[in-house]
Amino acid sequence: MSFTVPQELEKEIDERITHYPVSKRSAVLPILHALQHHFGYLSEEAVEWTAAKLELQPIKVLEVVTFYPGFRQEAPGKYHIRVCRTLSCAMAGSYELMEALCEKGEIDRSAVSHHHPIAVGKDGKFSIEFAECLASCGFGPVCMVNDEFHENVTPDKVEDLLSKYE
């Protein structure tokens, strides 16, 4: 697949860069967000494109991509689920939620590791990962599906939740 940034997206990116009048290197994160939102993940080409855009060595962009848990280098599913793993949610049952989501969403997490935290399910419809504290500790367990946030997701609500995403 060739890597082409649509004109509209490039226009949006150019506008974002103007938010950093002192140093356009500051625009690394917003550009990566825009590219990841469009392509689903950050490929080598995306890194090189960003570097060229900001007149940086590609390593300056790659080191950012590999540091932040919010950036992915592999394609997720159509709907990417993030389950909060941290204390209050874990006490409210987030590990059980993870199990239920994997079962109902037909996702196998057995190959997940620190460097490959995302598991993609059958047909690539859903993918899933544990995230650290999503800041809704009173209403756990919580999860995000793409940009949508859900709280009090007990395992019995999993079927309903997944059925919203077609």
Added chain:
Amino acid sequence: MSEPTYKAGKQPHANEYRLIFRNIDREGWDTSIDTYLNEGGYGELKKALGMEPGQVTNEVKASGLRGRGGAGFPTGVKWTFIPPNNTKPVYLICNADESEPGTFKDRYILHQDPHQLLEGLIIACFAVGAHLAYIYIREEFPEAAQIVEKAISEAKAKGFLGKDIQGSGFDLEVYVHRGAGAYICGEETGLIESLEGKRPYPRIKPPYFPAAMGLYMCPTIVNNVETLCHVKHIVKMGGEEYAKLGTPRNTGTRILCVSGDVRKPGYFEVEVGKITMGQLINDMCGGLKEGRKIKAVIPGGSSAKVLRGDEKYTIGKGDDAKELSLLEIPMDFDTLMACGSMAGSGGVIVIDDSRSISWVLNNINNFYAHESCGQCTPCREGSLWMKKISDRIVAGTASPEDVDTLDSVARNIDGRTICAFGEACSWPTESFVAKFRDELTADTKADLSGTLLNPESKLAAAHLKSQQEAQKTEAKPVAV
């Protein structure tokens, strides 16, 4: 101003004093600027623009406001750390990277009352002389980023942002900058590095105090979302009047977030120090579940040292000294510090007697091992070792000495790192071992005592042994 009514089931508790959260969960309230203006919004900005910037700072100093992000440092004093002879541009950053486990307050301000934050931020920029500001919002709040960006363009259209704000001659541009899921970006110098487009490795202080050398090496003020909202109310009430809220040295209101083993977890805005831990847990959160007792409370986000349910705390010195039970502790900065913990970010996590302490500590250690930025060796290695040892304790494959090793690893992190993450990651372990040693030890296996348990130490032992044997064979007596 009309008295707000709240959505069904969302009424504030009678013990609450809502200043910052006045519009949260409010019936008929929305995030548009018209709704905000209808209630006198941006009135305090107009008032502030009629004052001298230094006067605004003095009001904030007089208010006694302490930062609500975690450290509790006096906000007005922070503002005055900008060097007096400064000729560089000054920047202001709003820290909306809310990610301390147990804390969920800024989320609601960003999603439901963005103009309150903007008004406080613009006043703060005016006070410190900043003409460019960023709101650093964590990536996991995508909707909030959109809401705040919309609020910014609305405020700009009405002349509250941009050039010559309300004819005052004061210019300000504000932009949203989104993080990417790293807890360390909540540390102010890490946040600044992140905003410069780099890995968020915190900078060492001194010399890199943001107020002197911050964003792009220029003076920079970093304030939490809730802190900036308070600025608006300080301008409205006047510093002295605001300082009457709360208790001396612990003024104003603050939002406490309660999670864990209580019947009704949630967020509550209270006057600082006016309610006790017991009132918070029992009256406001409906107490514990049937037949349960408090085993422990983490009072200020997961980095705060744990307090035991059955412990007595001595507060004050000499004749003023008094003994308090956990439930009698007033929720303020100074008392919680005197109890050996901290008020931190206001995130209270309640743990009842059905929970395994080893499991709780292991969950916390997993968090810090994942979030250490990796810049300083003690923290990068230590946080992972603490995770691995507590993994073993939970799995029932730890030796009794592992509890001491755990403690020793923690004590070799704090004070030996560039930023406060070192303390944040080691304090939970230090305090859990100090207060729940028996329970942690009970989860270890006595018959594993003296054995090497992790792969690294097994390899190291084998290597040492082979070296020793090689030395023995070399060290044959030489005939003279």
